[in-house]
Amino acid sequence: MIRSLRRTLDRRRQADGRHGWLFDPYTGDEMVAIDCETTGLDTRTAELVSIAAVRIKGERVLTSDSLDLRLQPPASLRGDSIKIHRMRGVDLEDGDALEAALEKFLDFVGNRPLLGWCIDYDLAVLDRQLRPLFAFGLPNVCIDMARLYLRELHRTQPQMSPTVDFESVAEALNVPVMGRHTALGDAVTTALMYIRLKKGALTAR
Amino acid sequence: MVRRRCDGDRLMVDIDLSQLPFTLLDDIGRERVLRGVDLIYFDSDAVILEAGQPGEFVYIIHKGEVAEFDPHAPISQSRIAHYTAGDLFGAISILDGSSRYRFKVEQESLCYVIPRALFLRLCDDYSTFAEFFRRGLAQKTRLLAERRIESGVNMAGFMLARVSECMRAPLIVDAATTIAAAVSRLNESHADSLLVGKGGRFGVVTKTDLLNALVMEGATQARPVIAIAHFELVSTGPDQYLFEALVQMTRHQVARVVVVERDRLVGVVELTDVLSYFSSRSYMVGLELEQADTLEALARASARLPALVQGMMTQGIKLRFVMDLLAALNGRIVDKAFQFLVAPRCRAQSCLLVMGSEGRGEQILKTDQDNALIVADDSDWPDRAIVMQRFTETLHTLGYPLCPGNIMVSNPAWVDNESGWRRKITRWAERRDGASLMNLAIMLDARGVAGDTRLLERLREHLFANCSRDELLLSYLARAALHFAAPLTLFGTLRKPRHGIDIKKGGIFPIVHGVRTLALECRIGETSTSARLEVLVEQGRLESEFAADLGEALALFIELRLKQQLTHLDGRQNSEEPNLVVVQNLSSLERDLLRQALHIVKDFQQRLTHRFHLEY
Numbered sequence: 001m002i003r004s005l006r007r008t009l010d011r012r013r014q015a016d017g018r019h020g021w022l023f024d025p026y027t028g029d030e031m032v033a034i035d036c037e038t039t040g041l042d043t044r045t046a047e048l049v050s051i052a053a054v055r056i057k058g059e060r061v062l063t064s065d066s067l068d069l070r071l072q073p074p075a076s077l078r079g080d081s082i083k084i085h086r087m088r089g090v091d092l093e094d095g096d097a098l099e100a101a102l103e104k105f106l107d108f109v110g111n112r113p114l115l116g117w118c119i120d121y122d123l124a125v126l127d128r129q130l131r132p133l134f135a136f137g138l139p140n141v142c143i144d145m146a147r148l149y150l151r152e153l154h155r156t157q158p159q160m161s162p163t164v165d166f167e168s169v170a171e172a173l174n175v176p177v178m179g180r181h182t183a184l185g186d187a188v189t190t191a192l193m194y195i196r197l198k199k200g201a202l203t204a205r
Numbered sequence: 206m207v208r209r210r211c212d213g214d215r216l217m218v219d220i221d222l223s224q225l226p227f228t229l230l231d232d233i234g235r236e237r238v239l240r241g242v243d244l245i246y247f248d249s250d251a252v253i254l255e256a257g258q259p260g261e262f263v264y265i266i267h268k269g270e271v272a273e274f275d276p277h278a279p280i281s282q283s284r285i286a287h288y289t290a291g292d293l294f295g296a297i298s299i300l301d302g303s304s305r306y307r308f309k310v311e312q313e314s315l316c317y318v319i320p321r322a323l324f325l326r327l328c329d330d331y332s333t334f335a336e337f338f339r340r341g342l343a344q345k346t347r348l349l350a351e352r353r354i355e356s357g358v359n360m361a362g363f364m365l366a367r368v369s370e371c372m373r374a375p376l377i378v379d380a381a382t383t384i385a386a387a388v389s390r391l392n393e394s395h396a397d398s399l400l401v402g403k404g405g406r407f408g409v410v411t412k413t414d415l416l417n418a419l420v421m422e423g424a425t426q427a428r429p430v431i432a433i434a435h436f437e438l439v440s441t442g443p444d445q446y447l448f449e450a451l452v453q454m455t456r457h458q459v460a461r462v463v464v465v466e467r468d469r470l471v472g473v474v475e476l477t478d479v480l481s482y483f484s485s486r487s488y489m490v491g492l493e494l495e496q497a498d499t500l501e502a503l504a505r506a507s508a509r510l511p512a513l514v515q516g517m518m519t520q521g522i523k524l525r526f527v528m529d530l531l532a533a534l535n536g537r538i539v540d541k542a543f544q545f546l547v548a549p550r551c552r553a554q555s556c557l558l559v560m561g562s563e564g565r566g567e568q569i570l571k572t573d574q575d576n577a578l579i580v581a582d583d584s585d586w587p588d589r590a591i592v593m594q595r596f597t598e599t600l601h602t603l604g605y606p607l608c609p610g611n612i613m614v615s616n617p618a619w620v621d622n623e624s625g626w627r628r629k630i631t632r633w634a635e636r637r638d639g640a641s642l643m644n645l646a647i648m649l650d651a652r653g654v655a656g657d658t659r660l661l662e663r664l665r666e667h668l669f670a671n672c673s674r675d676e677l678l679l680s681y682l683a684r685a686a687l688h689f690a691a692p693l694t695l696f697g698t699l700r701k702p703r704h705g706i707d708i709k710k711g712g713i714f715p716i717v718h719g720v721r722t723l724a725l726e727c728r729i730g731e732t733s734t735s736a737r738l739e740v741l742v743e744q745g746r747l748e749s750e751f752a753a754d755l756g757e758a759l760a761l762f763i764e765l766r767l768k769q770q771l772t773h774l775d776g777r778q779n780s781e782e783p784n785l786v787v788v789q790n791l792s793s794l795e796r797d798l799l800r801q802a803l804h805i806v807k808d809f810q811q812r813l814t815h816r817f818h819l820e821y
Contacts, residue, residue, distance in 0.1 A: 059248075060243055060244070060245045060246075061244040063242060063243050063244055064240060064241045064242055064320070174268075174313070175315075176267065176268060176315065192315070
């Protein structure tokens with residue numbers, strides 16, 4: 001609710017701006033699966049470490065034309081998050097500056113619908129970084145893979161008590177987990193989950 | 206588009222690029238593949254590529270199963286091939302412009318796809334990569350063999366040595382040389398033998414010959430050495446494998462062969478020199494065989510053959526040479542046993558034949574004894590039946606199982622005099638029923654191993670004279686090679702892993718029998734399939750490329766079967782079906798080879814159909 005209000009507001013403001021086209025309704029048949037690695041789990045303080053996005057077209061995941069951005073090391077990069085995404089300061093030294101990275105990201109996703117695993121978290125972090133620099137949040141339609149899976153599971157197998165963590169969903173959908181805890185790997189896996197679910201992986205059984 | 210990736214392990218695309226054909230690219234090429242692939246998901250029963258449709262991608266299966274169909278073939282035979290995880294398809298469709306067959310998903314599949322444009326660019330930039338897809342089976346198996354050798358099998362290196370690497374310069378003396386001069390020449394050059402030239406021909410004189418002449422015959426030292434020289438020389442070429450030279454020595458029971466290049470004598474290979482190369486078992490078994498003077502000793506030597514085969518196979522020696530050596534050794538065993546049991550007088554009046562795979566020299570482990578005896582018309586051999594009964598029993602104790610079809614010399618039907626055999630063959634050729642055709646096929650593969658082999662030569666002439674012009678008989682015979690097309694269809698439906706492809710029926714038999722039929726038509730006296738193929742090429746009946754592919758396909762089938770037999774030998778599996786190959790147990794390259802080999806069989810069957818008018 002608040003999000004759609006904000007989006008209307010943003011659209012007004014951006015109508016004649018450089019990013020106005022992002023607010024146009026999307027008419028194509030593609031989607032973009034995204035994933036971000038961050039320095040923490042608190043959306044108010046977490047900084048972006050890497051952003052990945054990969055396009056989905058029909059049953060095809062366009063890994064050859066994907067976006068895999070690494071950012072300059074944020075101040076809050078600390079030991080505990082390095083353990084998860086395995087990116088140290090040195091790995092990020094030649095990374096993009098935040099603004100340039102977000103610009104590339106916006107260019108890549110355009111006005112296509114976005115897909116992500118627990119996408120609300122990624123959106124919150126991205127929006128927090130976008131607003132001060134571009135004066136708008138991501139206007140795209142967003143689909144949360146985890147929620148979509150839960151809904152589909154309830155519809156087809158109401159008796160099941162689901163485990164909804166990334167690995168077990170991938171297994172239930174018979175999707176190989178590609179490079180877990182790299183942004184691009186998770187994005188591709190999420191994209192494959194989506195295709196499988198749309199193809200009726202749950203109803204088939 | 207913006208993409209940034211630092212190092213390989215951060216790429217999430219995990220195709221196994223350490224397999225052929227990607228090993229033909231360099232790191233940059235492989236990096237291009239990794240960057241260029243997309244992922245596509247296919248539902249069960251989806252058609253990935255329709256026949257006649259242009260190829261857009263090269264597919265590499267990450268997960269799932271895909272079948273290849275020939276839409277023009279009847280349903281029962283339409284299934285051509287089967288692909289599972291790690292397999293690659295679609296490349297040929299791109300190179301040819303359109304797909305020859307239909308690719309359909311058997312089990313939901315996730316595929317990596319290399320776009321057409323990238324694939325073609327890779328082919329342009331890496332010629333060996335491009336060649337891989339255009340190559341025939343023969344070349345592919347060579348790649349496989351090369352890779353095997355590279356993978357640290359150091360024995361293979363010198364087992365595959367050429368004659369030229371091991372030969373000595375010939376020690377040639379002129380015809381006037383005396384024994385005394387010859388001995389001092391031998392001592393000077395630390396050699397065991399020398400060659401005497403006379404009128405463009407050469408004879409060999411060994412130290413043993415000299416000793417015998419001086420001591421046993423009391424020759425004087427001034428006698429010319431040419432008088433004691435042997436002029437029947439076994440020769441080989443400098444490019445032959447040393448291994449083949451060893452086979453020749455075993456077969457002719459000599460200790461040296463001369464090396465001839467373009468009619469010029471260039472060297473000598475001594476058995477002792479070969480030994481320094483093969484310190485290993487093959488020669489030891491041969492030696493033990495030669496020295497065996499009792500049946501027990503012979504049995505001991507014969508029991509070592511399976512281990513020898515296993516050893517040579519793991520050393521990566523080409524199957525054809527292993528088979529050749531084994532045929533020679535088995536021939537010697539049978540010959541020896543024959544000598545032990547049959548009086549010399551009777552041996553001179555008869556010819557012992559081995560038939561079936563043994564006759565073709567294509568058996569690897571000991572197979573059933575398939576043998577027969579031709580006796581000269583004027584022979585006088587009253588206790589023949591008893592001796593032959595004993596002979597069969599002896600071979601049995603030497604480790605050759607009895608033939609379930611009773612095609613053995615203990616069976617009076619397979620022992621006859623020459624004119625009796627002629628009548629039999631004429632009768633079989635006239636009848637043309639199943640049993641007669643089988644008997645003819647068996648006789649075609651007969652090889653004489655002991656006694657007077659001229660008896661067999663004459664009989665073969667008779668067989669050719671009777672049959673090779675008989676179109677009707679030939680087409681009856683050829684039909685059998687088409688009989689077992691059906692097992693091919695099993696290829697795709699291997700849902701249950703215990704099923705398998707019967708490579709004997711589906712692969713070995715059609716090739717062996719088809720080539721046999723062609724050999725009969727062209728009156729080729731050779732019995733091994735590869736030798737027959739060579740002659741067929743010489744006579745212009747087959748293109749050399751197709752013949753090479755057929756030979757390789759056959760070798761592949763035999764090798765696969767042998768692997769299974771060896772596993773059974775180790776007792777790891779207890780199945781009675783060594784001919785069933787379970788596709789899932791093979792590596793993806795082996796699967797690829799098997800698939801191609803079966804394609805070749807199919808092509809060959811089509812040619813036979815056309816040649817012998819078997820369309821209906």
